[in-house]
Amino acid sequence: xxxxxxxxxxxxxxxxxxxxxxxxxxAVYSLVFVVKVLMLPQLNYETWRGLFTPGWMRFMxxxxxxxxxxxxxxxxRDIWMDYIKSTGLRLTLQVGTxxxxxxxxxxxxxxxxxV
Amino acid sequence: MHFRVYRYDPDKDAKPYMQDYDVELxxxxxxxxxxxxxxxxxxxxxxLRRSCREGVCGSDAMNINGKNGLACVTKVADLKQPIExxxxxxxxxxxxxxxxMTQFFKQYHSIKPYLINNDRPPERERLxxxxxxxxxxxLYECILCACCSTSCPSFWWNPDKFVGPAGLLQAYRFIADSxxxxxxxxxxxxxxxxxxFRCHSIMNCVDVCPKGLNPTEAIGKIKDLMVKRTV
Numbered sequence: 001x002x003x004x005x006x007x008x009x010x011x012x013x014x015x016x017x018x019x020x021x022x023x024x025x026x027a028v029y030s031l032v033f034v035v036k037v038l039m040l041p042q043l044n045y046e047t048w049r050g051l052f053t054p055g056w057m058r059f060m061x062x063x064x065x066x067x068x069x070x071x072x073x074x075x076x077r078d079i080w081m082d083y084i085k086s087t088g089l090r091l092t093l094q095v096g097t098x099x100x101x102x103x104x105x106x107x108x109x110x111x112x113x114x115v
Numbered sequence: 116m117h118f119r120v121y122r123y124d125p126d127k128d129a130k131p132y133m134q135d136y137d138v139e140l141x142x143x144x145x146x147x148x149x150x151x152x153x154x155x156x157x158x159x160x161x162x163l164r165r166s167c168r169e170g171v172c173g174s175d176a177m178n179i180n181g182k183n184g185l186a187c188v189t190k191v192a193d194l195k196q197p198i199e200x201x202x203x204x205x206x207x208x209x210x211x212x213x214x215x216m217t218q219f220f221k222q223y224h225s226i227k228p229y230l231i232n233n234d235r236p237p238e239r240e241r242l243x244x245x246x247x248x249x250x251x252x253x254l255y256e257c258i259l260c261a262c263c264s265t266s267c268p269s270f271w272w273n274p275d276k277f278v279g280p281a282g283l284l285q286a287y288r289f290i291a292d293s294x295x296x297x298x299x300x301x302x303x304x305x306x307x308x309x310x311x312f313r314c315h316s317i318m319n320c321v322d323v324c325p326k327g328l329n330p331t332e333a334i335g336k337i338k339d340l341m342v343k344r345t346v
Contacts, residue, residue, distance in 0.1 A: 005275045005276060007276050007307050007309050007310050008304075008307055008310075009307050009308055009309070010303065010306050010307060011306070011307075011308060012306060012307055012308035012311065012312040013306060013312075013338070013341045013342065013345055015308070015312070016312050016338065017342060017346075078313075078315065081273075081308060081309070081313070082268075082269065082272045082273070082313065083272060
């Protein structure tokens with residue numbers, strides 16, 4: 001393959017925007033979560049479990065987990081793009097990151113739905 | 116006054132080294148460039164670029180005590196001694212404080228830094244309303260000294276792909292120009308994970324700009340326009 005600098009992938013806006021939007025979702029969730037925890041009469045296993053029982057809390061926690069995944073994906077992809085010069089290694093790390101994040105999110109959801 | 120200056124002559128030196136200089140300054144030697152001219156009287160092998168000596172040409176950009184700036188508009192009295200002078204970081208050194216700016220100007224040219232307007236030129240000039248002209252303030256003043264781009268880690272890592280703050284500020288200068296007809300092509304040209312989106316808004320560029328310009332704000336406005344035309 002010829003060794004020439006190639007740019008012009010014509011994407012990037014979606015990832016950048018997704019990172020911003022996911023940050024807002026995480027910020028709102030964190031605020032609601034802290035308030036809910038502070039409002040608990042006492043902090044033990046039962047009250048902690050009770051926190052995640054309502055449907056709307058599961059809904060929001062799910063969105064939070066998805067936001068972390070998207071946010072971390074763009075952040076990690078940025079790090080690989082900044083520092084990793086070899087295209088093959090970069091692709092491997094990016095695919096590895098996606099697989100790891102999807103796996104973690106699935107696992108977290110399973111924990112959330114189990115209790 | 117004590118100086119430590121980066122020295123490197125690729126024809127003679129195996130690797131760069133720092134050279135110490137002690138110079139007596141005259142009362143009229145207010146700026147760092149005046150001091151450098153005194154050093155050059157002592158040692159004329161020291162190489163640096165300079166021209167207008169008043170912050171207009173952008174030739175004497177260098178790394179001054181760890182921060183990029185123009186020697187001609189930096190007051191020597193404000194600097195902590197020993198004053199350490201190095202070439203702009205991230206660009207290949209030609210000799211001493213002189214760097215090879217080819218990559219920097221390549222990125223600058225890649226954004227087509229000229230008005231694109233296919234209408235027949237009017238007899239005198241293309242007119243703008245005062246409000247439209249106002250948009251160009253804070254953009255057109257850039258002197259291309261490269262202080263910003265060479266203080267940007269994204270430009271250090273990917274100088275061949277990331278346009279850099281100076282180029283992006285100039286890109287927005289033409290995007291914002293009401294007389295330009297190529298706004299969509301310009302946005303297309305920048306919509307790229309490397310060319311524009313390597314900027315992580317750490318604002319080193321704003322911190323060092325000797326003209327007080329704000330490339331981060333301009334980059335934000337380019338992103339806003341991309342959002343506006345997409346969503």
